[in-house]
Amino acid sequence: MVQKEMVEISDFERQRLENIAQRDKLLKQLALDASSAGLGPGQKSKPARPAANKKKPAVKRIKEEVVPRRTSSRIAGIEADSEVAKRKAEDEYVAVQEAARVKRQRISGPLDLSEVQVVGKGWDKNENFLVDVFKRGADPNVRTFGENEVKETTDKELRALREKMSGLELYEGFEPNRIKITPERIYSLGFHPVAEKPLVFAGDKMGNLGLFDASQSSLVKHETVKSEDQDEEDAEEDDQDPNITSFHLHTRTISSFQFSPHNPSHLYTSSYDSSLRLLDLTQSSSTEIYAPTDTSLDEPISGVEMDPQTPHLLYFSRLDGHVGRIDTRTPNTVDIFELSEKKIGGFSLNPSCPHFIATASLDRTMRIWDLRKVSGKKGAQLPALCGEHESRLSVSHAAFNSAGQVATASYDDTVKIHTFEGMSGWSAGRDLTEKDMAPSSVIRHNNQTGRWVTILRAQWQMHPSDSVQRFCIGNMNRFVDIYTSKGEQLAQLGGDGITAVPAVAQFHPTNDWVAAGTASGKLCLWM
Secondary structure, eight states, X not given: OOOOOOOOOOHHHXXXXXXXXXXXXXXXXXXXXXXHTTOXXXXXXXXXXXXXXXXXXXXOOXXXXXXXXXXXXTTTTOOTTOHHHHHHHHHHHHHHHHHHHHHHSOOOSOOOHHHHOOXXXXXXXXXXXXXXXXXXOOOTTOOSSOHHHHHTOOOHHHHHHHHHHHTOOBOOSSOGGGOBOSSSOEEEEEEOSOSSSOEEEEEETTSEEEEEETTOOOSSOTTSOOOTTSOHHHHHHHSOOOOEEEEEOOSSOEEEEEEOSSOTTEEEEEETTSOEEEEETTTTEEEEEEOOSSTTXXXXXXXXXXXXXXXXXXXXXXXXXXXXXXXXXSTTOEEEEEOOSSOEEEEEXXXXXXXXXXXXXXXSEEEEEEEEEEESSTTSOEEEEEEEEEOSSOEEEEEEOTTSEEEEEETTTEXXXXXXXXXXXXXXXXXXXXXXXXXSEEEEOOOOOOSSSOOOOOEEOSSOTTOOOEEEXXXXXXXXXXXXXXXOEEEEEOOTTOOSOOOEEEEOSSSSOEEEEOTTSXXXXXX
């Protein structure tokens, strides 16, 4: 065991410890006295906690039974608690219950939306936007215009014109399925301006330009009856294929082409590979006349047109919203105008006044520009904007005719015709009002091509022999529609053997010939 050592305490230390003990005793006594008197500190209260956000219980709504409105029996002269009063209350109760039952009863008959509309402005079935959403499908080979419409025409001149255009027959030399003018989908198509022979050119998705001479015909007609002992192989050998020539001029889509109005042997082509080329048919050569100086730039060109009055001026549009003007004598000098912030799908020069340009854009507008009045700093110059018309959806193309009318096709399923009179007398930069830009005719037309069909475009016959302005446009039901400048339909061209939509349609400049191309590179021709 460990023994504790006893330490001896001095007198001074002993006195100090006694004083401390006496002091503690005194303090304890004072604390007891204060506590008994109620002066001491009480028990510390705990800090109040914020009340939790308790969700109030949802008030249950008691479905009250529909009861008849109370009426004064005294005023009605009915004694209280009489049989008459009870009968009156029962009749009112039955009437209210019957009204409630009728309100909940199903309606079995047809409903007119204009009669059952609850909210919104007045309903007009002619402007039903839902048609554009739900009726976008095509009905292959189902006509919307035919012999009955022609026979019912009361106007003699219009009827004669309809009979004339409806009388165009599908080319009999070869079936459309056999005339594969391009290897891939057709994006651009047109006739050579020569009137003696139907020469059709077509540009496809991969930059190929096809040429078909429609004066040729099959040696063996399909309707010829073969002898029973003749082998099918011999029949195929005897049946001649159409003579088609194609050239690979561009590396990407040939979006547009135009023959020079001053030299029919010159063909200008535009492409998504950002270049313009000149094909000389007499020299059998194709030369590049425009392309970005930087080969890494991607500036797809959507259209090309030649100034009909100035043989060396060439105009083109780009998918980035720019329109360019190039002088073929000095190809390095190019004027670029930014006419839209979005894609310009097509543009057109007024043949009579080529300083006026119509553009169609993804921003839903068709605009008229005047090149006689150009303003702005160098590099950011703009021609004068005369006016614009906005559609509900994007506008695919705008085309001028020789009478100063513009035809547009847009994704709101309309073809609009805008008539501008006296453009040759307009002052430079004339400001057009909204009324001036309003269409003179609006045609309902299914323009929902989808992904695999080329965009539908209205194309005028530039120099009709009878001076009646008309245009053609592809029909999703596998026809080609022809309309006048007043919006009157003249014909709906079709025929056996057309198995795809002839989306890219074009008139011959002077003759009543119509050609159209499909997504499989096949050609349909009516003469």
